[in-house]
Ligand SMILES: Nc1ncnc2c1ncn2[C@@H]1O[C@H](COP(=O)(O)OP(=O)(O)O)[C@@H](O)[C@H]1O
């Protein structure tokens with residue numbers, strides 16, 4: 020009996036499904052060890068988390084609410100990643116989206132919710148888009164590393180928000196709490212039926228479908244897929260690399276910006292500090308776990324939404340620290356990236372295939 | 385049973401994921417011979433020799449040297465028995481000098497070494513084999529031919545008895561090849577043994593005593609040179625009677641369609657690579673551009689296709705100035721480009737066949753309608769292309785990176801010829817392809833010519849240049865050294881031009 024590891028010539032057709040599942044399982048196993056070490060019963064902890072995230076209507080609603088910004092930001096970063104643009108600025112793009120949406124809501128009292136929300140949506144998309152496009156322009160024309168620039172832009176956006184809610188936009192009646200006044204009711208995203216889930220998730224799902232069409236059915240999506248996979252072939256075909264970098268970064272930022280609008284108009288109904296607990300960063304893991312596929316982003320975002328909600332539950336019922344869910348997130352990313360390599364190999368057990376004895380040596384002159 | 389055999393490899397089988405590189409191969413060497421190993425690309429030549437030089441372990445089979453079974457655990461074990469291999473890709477440290485590289489190759493290099501003694505030894509060996517080298521030169525300063533000499537010296541200095549050269553002439557000019565052959569003959573005169581890997585029939589006939597042919601990983605015969613000829617060898621190599629013929633009709637070429645006028649351009653490192661190219665192409669002709677790689681051919685193609693900036697000078701197409709056009713406009717004008725590096729430039733290996741087929745037409749009718757791709761048309765086009773060009777694709781949805789070189793080239797050719805271009809520029813269209821695929825590529829280029837297109841064929845392979853060109857231009861150091869009618873050209877003339885010697889000047893050298 021012989022066991023050997025071989026590189027796969029052809030990727031297994033199951034890889035896209037198996038690899039994320041296996042990475043998840045491995046992350047859960049390793050995290051279980053950590054639970055154990057921290058003195059908690061891992062089975063009980065996972066049960067608590069699961070029930071906290073999916074165990075009741077209330078839990079599911081909470082999970083979907085958290086999944087909404089993750090879908091939008093995940094979709095956005097996946098678009099940029101697809102073109103090998105490492106946009107880690109979704110967090111900042113989300114914040115400027117929230118700022119722009121709040122600006123519309125606070126300054127223009129529209130009587131029509133549809134007009135009000137529509138304008139908030141557009142303003143948020145535009146602001147997030149521009150926030151993403153700036154690093155895009157720097158990358159396209161100056162070759163600046165977008166990892167650095169998008170990260171820096173996050174701080175600018177977050178501190179800009181703080182400035183606004185402490186300063187010029189501060190609620191005059193709000194004493195010392197750093198937040199703006201409440202939006203007019205017309206600027207609130209309606210709830211779905213009689214749940215606590217707001218309309219942001221509908222927007223997100225529509226954008227998932229549109230993204231999928233954009234990437235797989237249109238000329239521009241084709242350009243992005245080619246440019247992301249082989250820059251030289253894109254140039255050979257005559258595609259405009261600079262234009263595509265800028266556009267993709269705009270698109271990516273716009274989606275994150277819309278997440279900002281969805282959070283302010285759907286949950287807080289005002290602009291406030293710390294409006295996102297790092298959705299823009301978690302979205303990076305969401306996108307990788309989904310292997311950058313728009314539809315899979317939904318599943319992976321719901322999973323991570325559950326992880327966040329379940330992590331909170333753990334804190335309440337087992338008084339574990341919140342950082343547990345951060346550890347689990349990190350482990351998942353680790354194994355997702357590792358899984359890619361894992362699945363390009365296969366393990367072969369047993370005798371070598373097709374071993375036949377050589378035919379009796381022919382005599383050669 | 386050794387019967388005076390120096391080396392016997394018996395029933396060697398070596399598998400790589402998805403391929404059997406060697407299958408039950410027997411191979412032997414007698415002392416003092418030059419033994420050629422002939423076979424198409426991918427036939428398993430390098431693999432077999434890497435087994436003999438201790439690089440790979442065979443999955444099955446045995447190797448014996450002078451009748452004693454040899455189990456190599458590393459190349460060092462083979463070196464101890466006097467077996468040395470010069471690889472296709474050189475293994476030299478570029479930032480070190482020739483001498484330092486040779487020192488590194490010596491077994492048990494002491495930390496301090498008598499440089500004087502070694503230098504003397506290098507010079508002695510170099511003179512003995514008529515190989516000019518400068519021990520103090522850095523590897524990066526050397527041409528490929530010179531680097532190869534260093535590799536050979538490295539082997540000779542270790543008292544190699546069995547020297548394996550893996551496709552040594554692939555990187556040499558015809559003149560440099562001759563020099564190499566002289567060295568090899570001298571090596572043989574001393575009773576030592578050499579294995580010469582090649583897929584070029586003329587070379588094999590010129591240098592070897594015996595020839596072993598590999599075909600798809602199997603031994604397709606071991607023959608004495610004087611009992612065979614090129615036709616026989618070609619037949620064994622491809623398994624059919626020679627496919628070497630590409631039929632080409634006599635044809636009058638038409639008017640001028642493309643003209644380079646005193647074009648200057650830099651290479652990637654900012655050094656001038658084109659130093660005033662003036663060249664014109666006619667309709668219905670194949671203009672071969674011969675030359676050793678790195679003399680500006682790549683830059684020439686890229687300038688024409690808008691992928692490289694032209695510093696001064698112009699390119700005109702049908703008397704219209706197209707200098708500075710981008711690739712898309714150039715293609716729309718009717719010019720197609722078959723790039724040399726298929727995988728790196730010509731294709732997107734992670735995307736599937738249809739996605740690669742539409743690479744240069746995805747933006748226009750009927751491949752797309754408005755902003756949307758037209759999948760119905762793409763599907764039909766894919767099906768038709770696969771049938772017309774007889775492409776083996778396997779699953780359509782698989783990334784094309786899994787296809788063989790010949791099938792990839794067919795895909796590129798099908799794509800580039802789809803719009804009946806007026807000018808085709810093909811860079812090394814058959815590099816890395818086996819004979820069947822090579823002939824197919826050449827045949828398709830000739831078809832384009834017969835249809836009336838002007839074809840520029842950039843190739844290092846003189847066989848290819850002579851086979852299908854109507855006129856032959858030779859590039860050397862960014863200039864056109866001369867342009868000959870194919871009828872007046874012969875290997876010697878082209879070889880001189882490739883070496884930088886203008887015709888009529890050779891007497892001065
Ligand atoms: N290290 C390797 N890993 C996987 N496949 C290989 C490796 N080396 C060679 N092969 C495959 O084995 C076959 C024979 O290759 P090679 O010996 O290099 O042929 P040749 O030297 O005759 O062109 C080819 O199909 C090649 O792709």
Ligand SMILES: [Mg+2]
Pocket residue numbers: 426429430431472550
């Ligand atoms: Mg080889």
